[in-house]
Amino acid sequence: SICLFYSPSLSDSPFYVLIETSGSNSTHDEEKLNNFLEQAMTSGLVTDGTVATDDKKIKMLWSLRERITEALTHDGYVYKYDISLPVGKLYDLVTDTRARLGPSAKNVVGYGHLGDGNLHLNITSESYSHSLLDAIEPFVYEWTARHNGSISAEHGLGFKKKQFIQYSKPSEAVFLMQRFKAMLDPKGILNPYKTLPSSS
Template sequence: MFYESNKKVNHARFKPQTFALLNRSRKAGIGYSQCVLRPKTTEEVSRILSFCNEHRIAVCPQGGNTGLVGGSVPVFDEVVLSTSLMDQIISTNDTSGVLVCQAGCILEKLDTHLADHGLMMPLDLGAKRFLSSWRQCVKANGEVLDCLRYHLKHLFIGSEGTLGIVTKVAIQCPAKPKAQNVAFLGLESFQDVLKTMKKAKYDLGEILSSCELIDELSLDLVTSHLKLNSPISVYPFYMLIETQGSNNDHDEMKMNAFLESAMSDGLILDGTTTNEVSKMQSLWELRERITEGLTHDGYVFKYDISLPTKNFYSLVPAMKERLGDSAKRICGYGHLGDGNIHLNISVREFTQDILDKIEPFVYEFTSKLKGSISAEHGIGFRKPKYIHYSKSKESIALMKQLKAMMDPNGILNPYKVLPA
């Protein structure tokens, strides 16, 4: 656990390949650590990192632990630094809409708190522009950076705890919408999906907040395994479209006009729309519980990919052709509005042969289409050797230089993000 201060961090406990195999075969990110630290303040994080840096003790930052690539999993007995107790809301400004909180706050808690102030968390497609800057970050040597005063936030966003640990954030939150509508639609083809999304952007304009795609086999996961009811019949593709605005009559009129036009054009075969809270929640459950449905489907290979909109669904048929009967289910769903598709391949049990057929093909395919091998779940431990499919060698070299400058002793989340 504690390494000699005149040497680099000791990384010889066991081989990385062993960790990767454990991750695959046990269906979860399994790591090893004898010590978990749960600081409550930025000052405590600073003291921990200062000590660990001096004594060459590797640190694995851990937040919500919802990633899919092992980014928050200790590999070689690193000290786990959990932000779970850093969950205090520091201030809320009703006028500016700025919320300041510690980095360990969960979204549900923040959204509930903001509702009392007439605000909401900026989570959806239409509100991403409201995201504000990181406020406070602790470097590897314990130095505290105020990233609000110095415009350094993008240095740490997406670095997955390899350059510093975020302890406090400031988020500019939009006003909670007075009107909300959700439509759940059935379509025949992906080309019809693209045309419908384009039409939604024009017809719904400023009130369009979410545009999600679900294919038939993805919806089947929640209707079969979780026994949720779909309000419409079975179709090859489904879209979930949400609007948020300030005038319900105006928004409802725009939604109805959009749906009538899209149905008359033959794009939408069937659908339902509602502005009742309970019914909207039921429609969103069909999308949000797909991951839960996958847990009942055997061993699942999960891929979080970003592709150009016109190629959003292209990986699914490509993988079906490549894997054939060796896969139990190949399906795709995700955030059509920003090109983020969740590709899922379920099999009866893990085998190295199937993995070899999937990787690196899935990343090579993505690279040829100028996509990204990771959309929202990071690079973590599983993807560093594939990062060259998304980043040039010059970019990777610069990232390594930044890592060496910010964390010269290599204590922050080793083995993650950057290739060896």
């Protein structure tokens, strides 16, 4: 897996990429990883890096990525968006949202999964603000639709986004999904209220 994360607290570089691989020959795999890192650093694309082969160091590196969510909660209220975008546009939404919101947001942070273009967009403020939410939505959904993305990615539509599905799917596709849902789950007991807008 390839994971991108932005960390203002690690100020040496604006971006950090975490790449995890698996193979059948650890000696051969480690040699390939070291060669890859050396080439990336020689090219100037990467300024620093490390290869972790023992479990303790691997867990320590992953904890840097996994604790971003926890760290953001210390900022105050967090507005969270889980979307997918073409990889070339992945971080543009972060910079455009940051420019749009200006000082009304404490932080605008993006991290996610490069391989599938999954972006976790997080916006923080001291406390919940309806006016800030109005500046975020539907801007984030419109921007995503304009760049051929999807408003739901890794975590699905959930409770909050089902009414915004039209930004990602045409009405015909939503209708077809509703028909499949009704056919496979006629009593609506599988993950209730979390999948699609109501068909009425």
